[in-house]
Amino acid sequence: MIRIATLASLFLLWGSCEVAMAQNAVQGRVTDDQGNALPSATVMTASGKGVFTDLDGQYTLAVSAGEQTLTFSFIGYLNTVKTVNVRAGEAKTLNIRLREDAVLLNESVVVGYGVQRKKEVTGAISTIDSKEITAVQTPSFEAALQGQAAGVQVTQGSGMAGSGSIVRIRGLSSISAGGDPLYVIDGIPITQDYFAGGNSGAMNRNPLASLNPNDIKDIQVLKDAAATGIYGSRGANGVILITTKRGVKKGIQVSYGSSIGYGEPTSRANMMNTEEYLTIRQEAWENDGGTGYVWLPYLTTAGSSPETRKAAFERAMETNTDWFDLFSRRAQKTQQNIGLRSGGEKWSMYNGVSYDKNESYAVGNSYTRTSARTNFDWTPNDKIKVLLSGSTSKGQNQRVRGGWSGGIGAAMSTALPYMAPYVVDSTFDANGSLVSTERNYELNRWFNPMAYQDFVQWRETERRQIATGQIIVTPHERLDIVMNGGYDNSKLENDSYENSALDRTNGFAYGNWSEYNARNYNVGANATFRAIDRDTTSLAILVGAEAQKFESDGFGFNLRDSQGPAYAMPALRDSLFGLHDSLYDAVSTVTNAYVNQYRTDGFASTFARVNYNLKDRYFFQATARVDGSSRFGQNNRFGFFPSAAAGWVISDEPSFKSETISFLKFRTSWGRTGNASIDGFSRFALYNDQTQGATYAGDTIVFPTQPGNPDLRWETVETIDASLEMG
Template sequence: MTKLQQSFRNVLFFQYRKKYISAFLLLFAFSLGLYGQTTIRGNIINEKTKEPIIGATVLVKLGNEGAISDVDGNFIFSTPKSLPISLIINYVGYTTQEIDIYEADRSVVVQLSERSNFLNEIVVIGYTQTKRGAMASAISKVGVEEIEAVTASSLTEKLQGQVGGLLVSSTSGSPGSAMLVRLRGATSINANNDPLYVIDGVFINNKTLQGIASGGQTTNALADINSADIEKIEVLKDANATAIYGSRGANGVILITTKRGSAAKRTTVNFNTEVGFSHYNKLWNLTTGPEHALVLNEAYINDGGSYISRPYRPKNEIVNGEPGLGSPEEQGTYDRLHLLFRTALQQTHNLSLSGGDEKNRFFISGEYTDQEAILKLQDFQRYSFRINLDHDLNKNLEIGVSTSFSETLRELCRAGDTGGILNTGLHTPTLTPIFAEDGSYNRSERFNNPHVLLENSNHHTKGNHLIGNVYATWKILPNLLFKSSWSLDNNNYKENVYYNANLNEGKSTNGSATEAYTINQLWTAEQLFNYNTPIGTNNFVSLFIGNTLQHNVLERSTLNGTNFPSISFTSISSAAVTTSSNTGKIPSGLISYFGGANYSFANKYSLDVNFRADASSRFGKSNQ
């Protein structure tokens, strides 16, 4: 056998062996895939009647896998988790059950017991107290598990994808920025379309107090709320549920209930910490320097210019006394985008204490959040504290307080306009050098040099938000309840922005600075009577009547300064020219009377009647 034949046989042997090995590895990987999947099957029936339960939910505990029982009560699904596996089975009107699966080769039978008093339970939603079986309104609930499953700094971000018909989207993507929230669409072209927010009975002003424009970015007042303090969120969608809140509830109502202590429970200490990173997946694919030069040459010629005098031509080609800027292939490519984006750090730390005895209950929490955006100069920090106390004076009289205080710190930078950080990296021609020939920063473009912007940007805000509520509940009769509550939503917001002479915004005035301070106070006093009683075996009546008094005060002062001695001076007191303005206190008030009735028959038929009358100081005297 010749050496050539021997070499040819070796090659054939290697190729066949390579194919066999690949096929074996593929089969082995497929076997591993089958082995890694555990199939769970079973049947769900009524404990008493033994009839199948249709539509019961089966979920893997601490997992995403699950199924819904079919018309025969059967379910089947696969999960990558290994045995044993804990399943959670629940269905409306039945007691939730948790079972452990140790064997996957046999079907499991789950018997759910009916909650006999489920439909007769009295539930409290807003002003109303009625039987669960008598509720006819479109109301969606978001529990603490769903809230904690989403990592976000803002309360509204936690609602994304949680409620059907509720649209929540970010307007800028920066932490602590405003969110677009729409419940079943918009109701007005010009007026506010945001829903009404109520936290522990306190009406919250969710409008931004921002007084200084930041290139399309708007701050979010609801980012002041620590979402870890929330027990549940109820979203009132339809006209029946929102009518009792008047015109303010036309865009829907979001009721937020915070956590409280439990009676006869030992003190519980909870500490939770989250640390994560976010990174941009992909940035824009910009033209290279040579490509940009070709485009500019083509644009010049298409506008009627001559090919000979095109701007990007060899430097030794002198036309009308002007040398060329260099041929397109001689141009460099200068990346600014990656200078402005980063891997961002996010961390949240929560500490809470809760407990109580037969007469006293308490919940105390503290939190710190620090979140960076992937775009530099966009940072958000929050410190918050909450205390909820409840005390039973006797078996018929209860008093309590809910108080939260938060301080937010933001670093902002204009993003979407001429001086914006995003446009600096996105719209500056890629063929423009970042540094001049002498090593200094190149400032020949209308957008700020990225290094100059990063080193000189100075736009910071500080907010203090106090939400307090004091209430008393008196059980006058076994079926008659009176509640009086007094609340305050006090929000202070201070902004400071300084553009020194190195930045385009401050170049013409040798520095420009603005300071704005906004205060918004909303006082609310509310009195409410609730009466519930069964009539016979199948009839149930729920009545309520109440009154609300609101007083709002808004005030904003603004101070501007220009012509600073040098970039070392940042305080407006150092400016040669200063101007100021003050809106003074702008008061407004609202007086409301409301009531309603609910009648239900046999937990099958329900009738709701609501009324409300509002008198507002925002209208003329003859139309209030």
């Protein structure tokens, strides 16, 4: 009995010691911003002792009495560090909400200079993920926005490969300036000049075609003043925020995608055949008082004899050409993508390579893009994070004429059905053997679109590099400081060649080669202070500043007696790049060398935003931004653009009870935005000289062409928005 009692006493003593030790503990639940449990989250002391949360996010960590520093972490979320004081025998409760990492967002929404929970958003924002962007093959990523977000209208300019799309967010908000939205990639605005190459060939280039849709993680479309107000004048037409893919925390992920598709015209023009055209033309001729057979363009004139007109009419009836069929086709689209995501404890990386060839329905037209991207993230400690991104791309657009310029446009207008595209002339030797064949373009080659299709070679090449960097410093758990910079460099090379057969006067072959360069520099910094950071109430204040500089220049040559396009003649192309007169004179004659005027614009801004969350169902936001642009007169160079917004989640009210509606939110906003998309020379007094040799008292005559305007001011728009969201 004594031995048994002793053993029982030992067990009771050991058990009481375990209970006493367990009472020195920290326990609680780890969740995300929306209160969802985070299973397998790590809770660790400064000494390295730690536990994982269970399936419900619950944890219990035994600690020594006294002050303890705990680190809470979970993949895809920012680490949270808390210091607690645990008394002897105390089981302290500490519930933690982890904020999602700005790079690996899930249910959060990217907004200007930050992120917000969808519940907190007071502006009109639509989110489009990568699957929706790449689900359908489109000429470029912005064309995939059509039908993906309410209020966003996308119109393709011409259907040609590499052509620009017109994107309008909630219509056009300007009567005198540009209407294109601002595009921001990983926090840095990019260049988007649709007119860098002019509109030759009845088509503007697409500055966004160089972006690989498969590198995009998601897109946020900011529509109203509450969402775009933080961008001031730059957000007057809406903002499209593009977030690219990043690496993974651990391990390696490899992805490969290949696709092939076909495209055809969505509808064919209902063109008349030869019999229908001649019947209507004959009827019009007779209604106008004419007699006999009608005269036919390219064959006869109104003054031709009746016999000549009859012969031409009968000859025309022998030919029936479907020009639209000749200039259109079933286009093929191919795409290859390889992605590699990797990472370690403190770093992660994404690498992507893509090849894309996109043919259009117009014969001879195609756009080929090769691109590569690298995104690198480094977190040396829990207070510093470095994000680096870089991409390079090369886009080659094999151009053909369209619209008013010819090609498919001529096939639906000036190319008449009784015109044959060409006949083949064959040459035989004395023995009857075929020596050669040659296309003879009927009815005057200068009015035959097939001749221009065969005798004109035209290619545009764009080389683009975009580099961005961001440093996020968290000196205090409630303070984040972000410093960023970006560089966007674009070189557009335009190279065309016309065969001597098209020169009706001298029989010369002509070439045109030019290069346009655009450089965009961005630097900025902002700080966010969370003055109140409780579960149901928060107050965040953002202040920041940024500056942008844009430069452009270029040069070009008009060539005569060229032997072909410069892209097919490396020696000629190299000499044009190097401006080596002796070399390019050896292969062609330069009739004109010209320089595109150097242009530069500056932009400087300061901004602030306040977000207040009351009881996690009343949300308020106010923004203010001051923009300064060198494009405006010196008396009105700066503009002030404020906005205010509020949101109320009605479904979170205790009195709200509904079996059919689980989420109900009302939001409203007001804001003032400006527009700086005007010509950079609008404020200057411009003059021109008399170029026809006239003088006054022996001096050159100079006359004004545009008066100076130091009072040129911002165009401003005030917007009021209200909506009701339910689900």
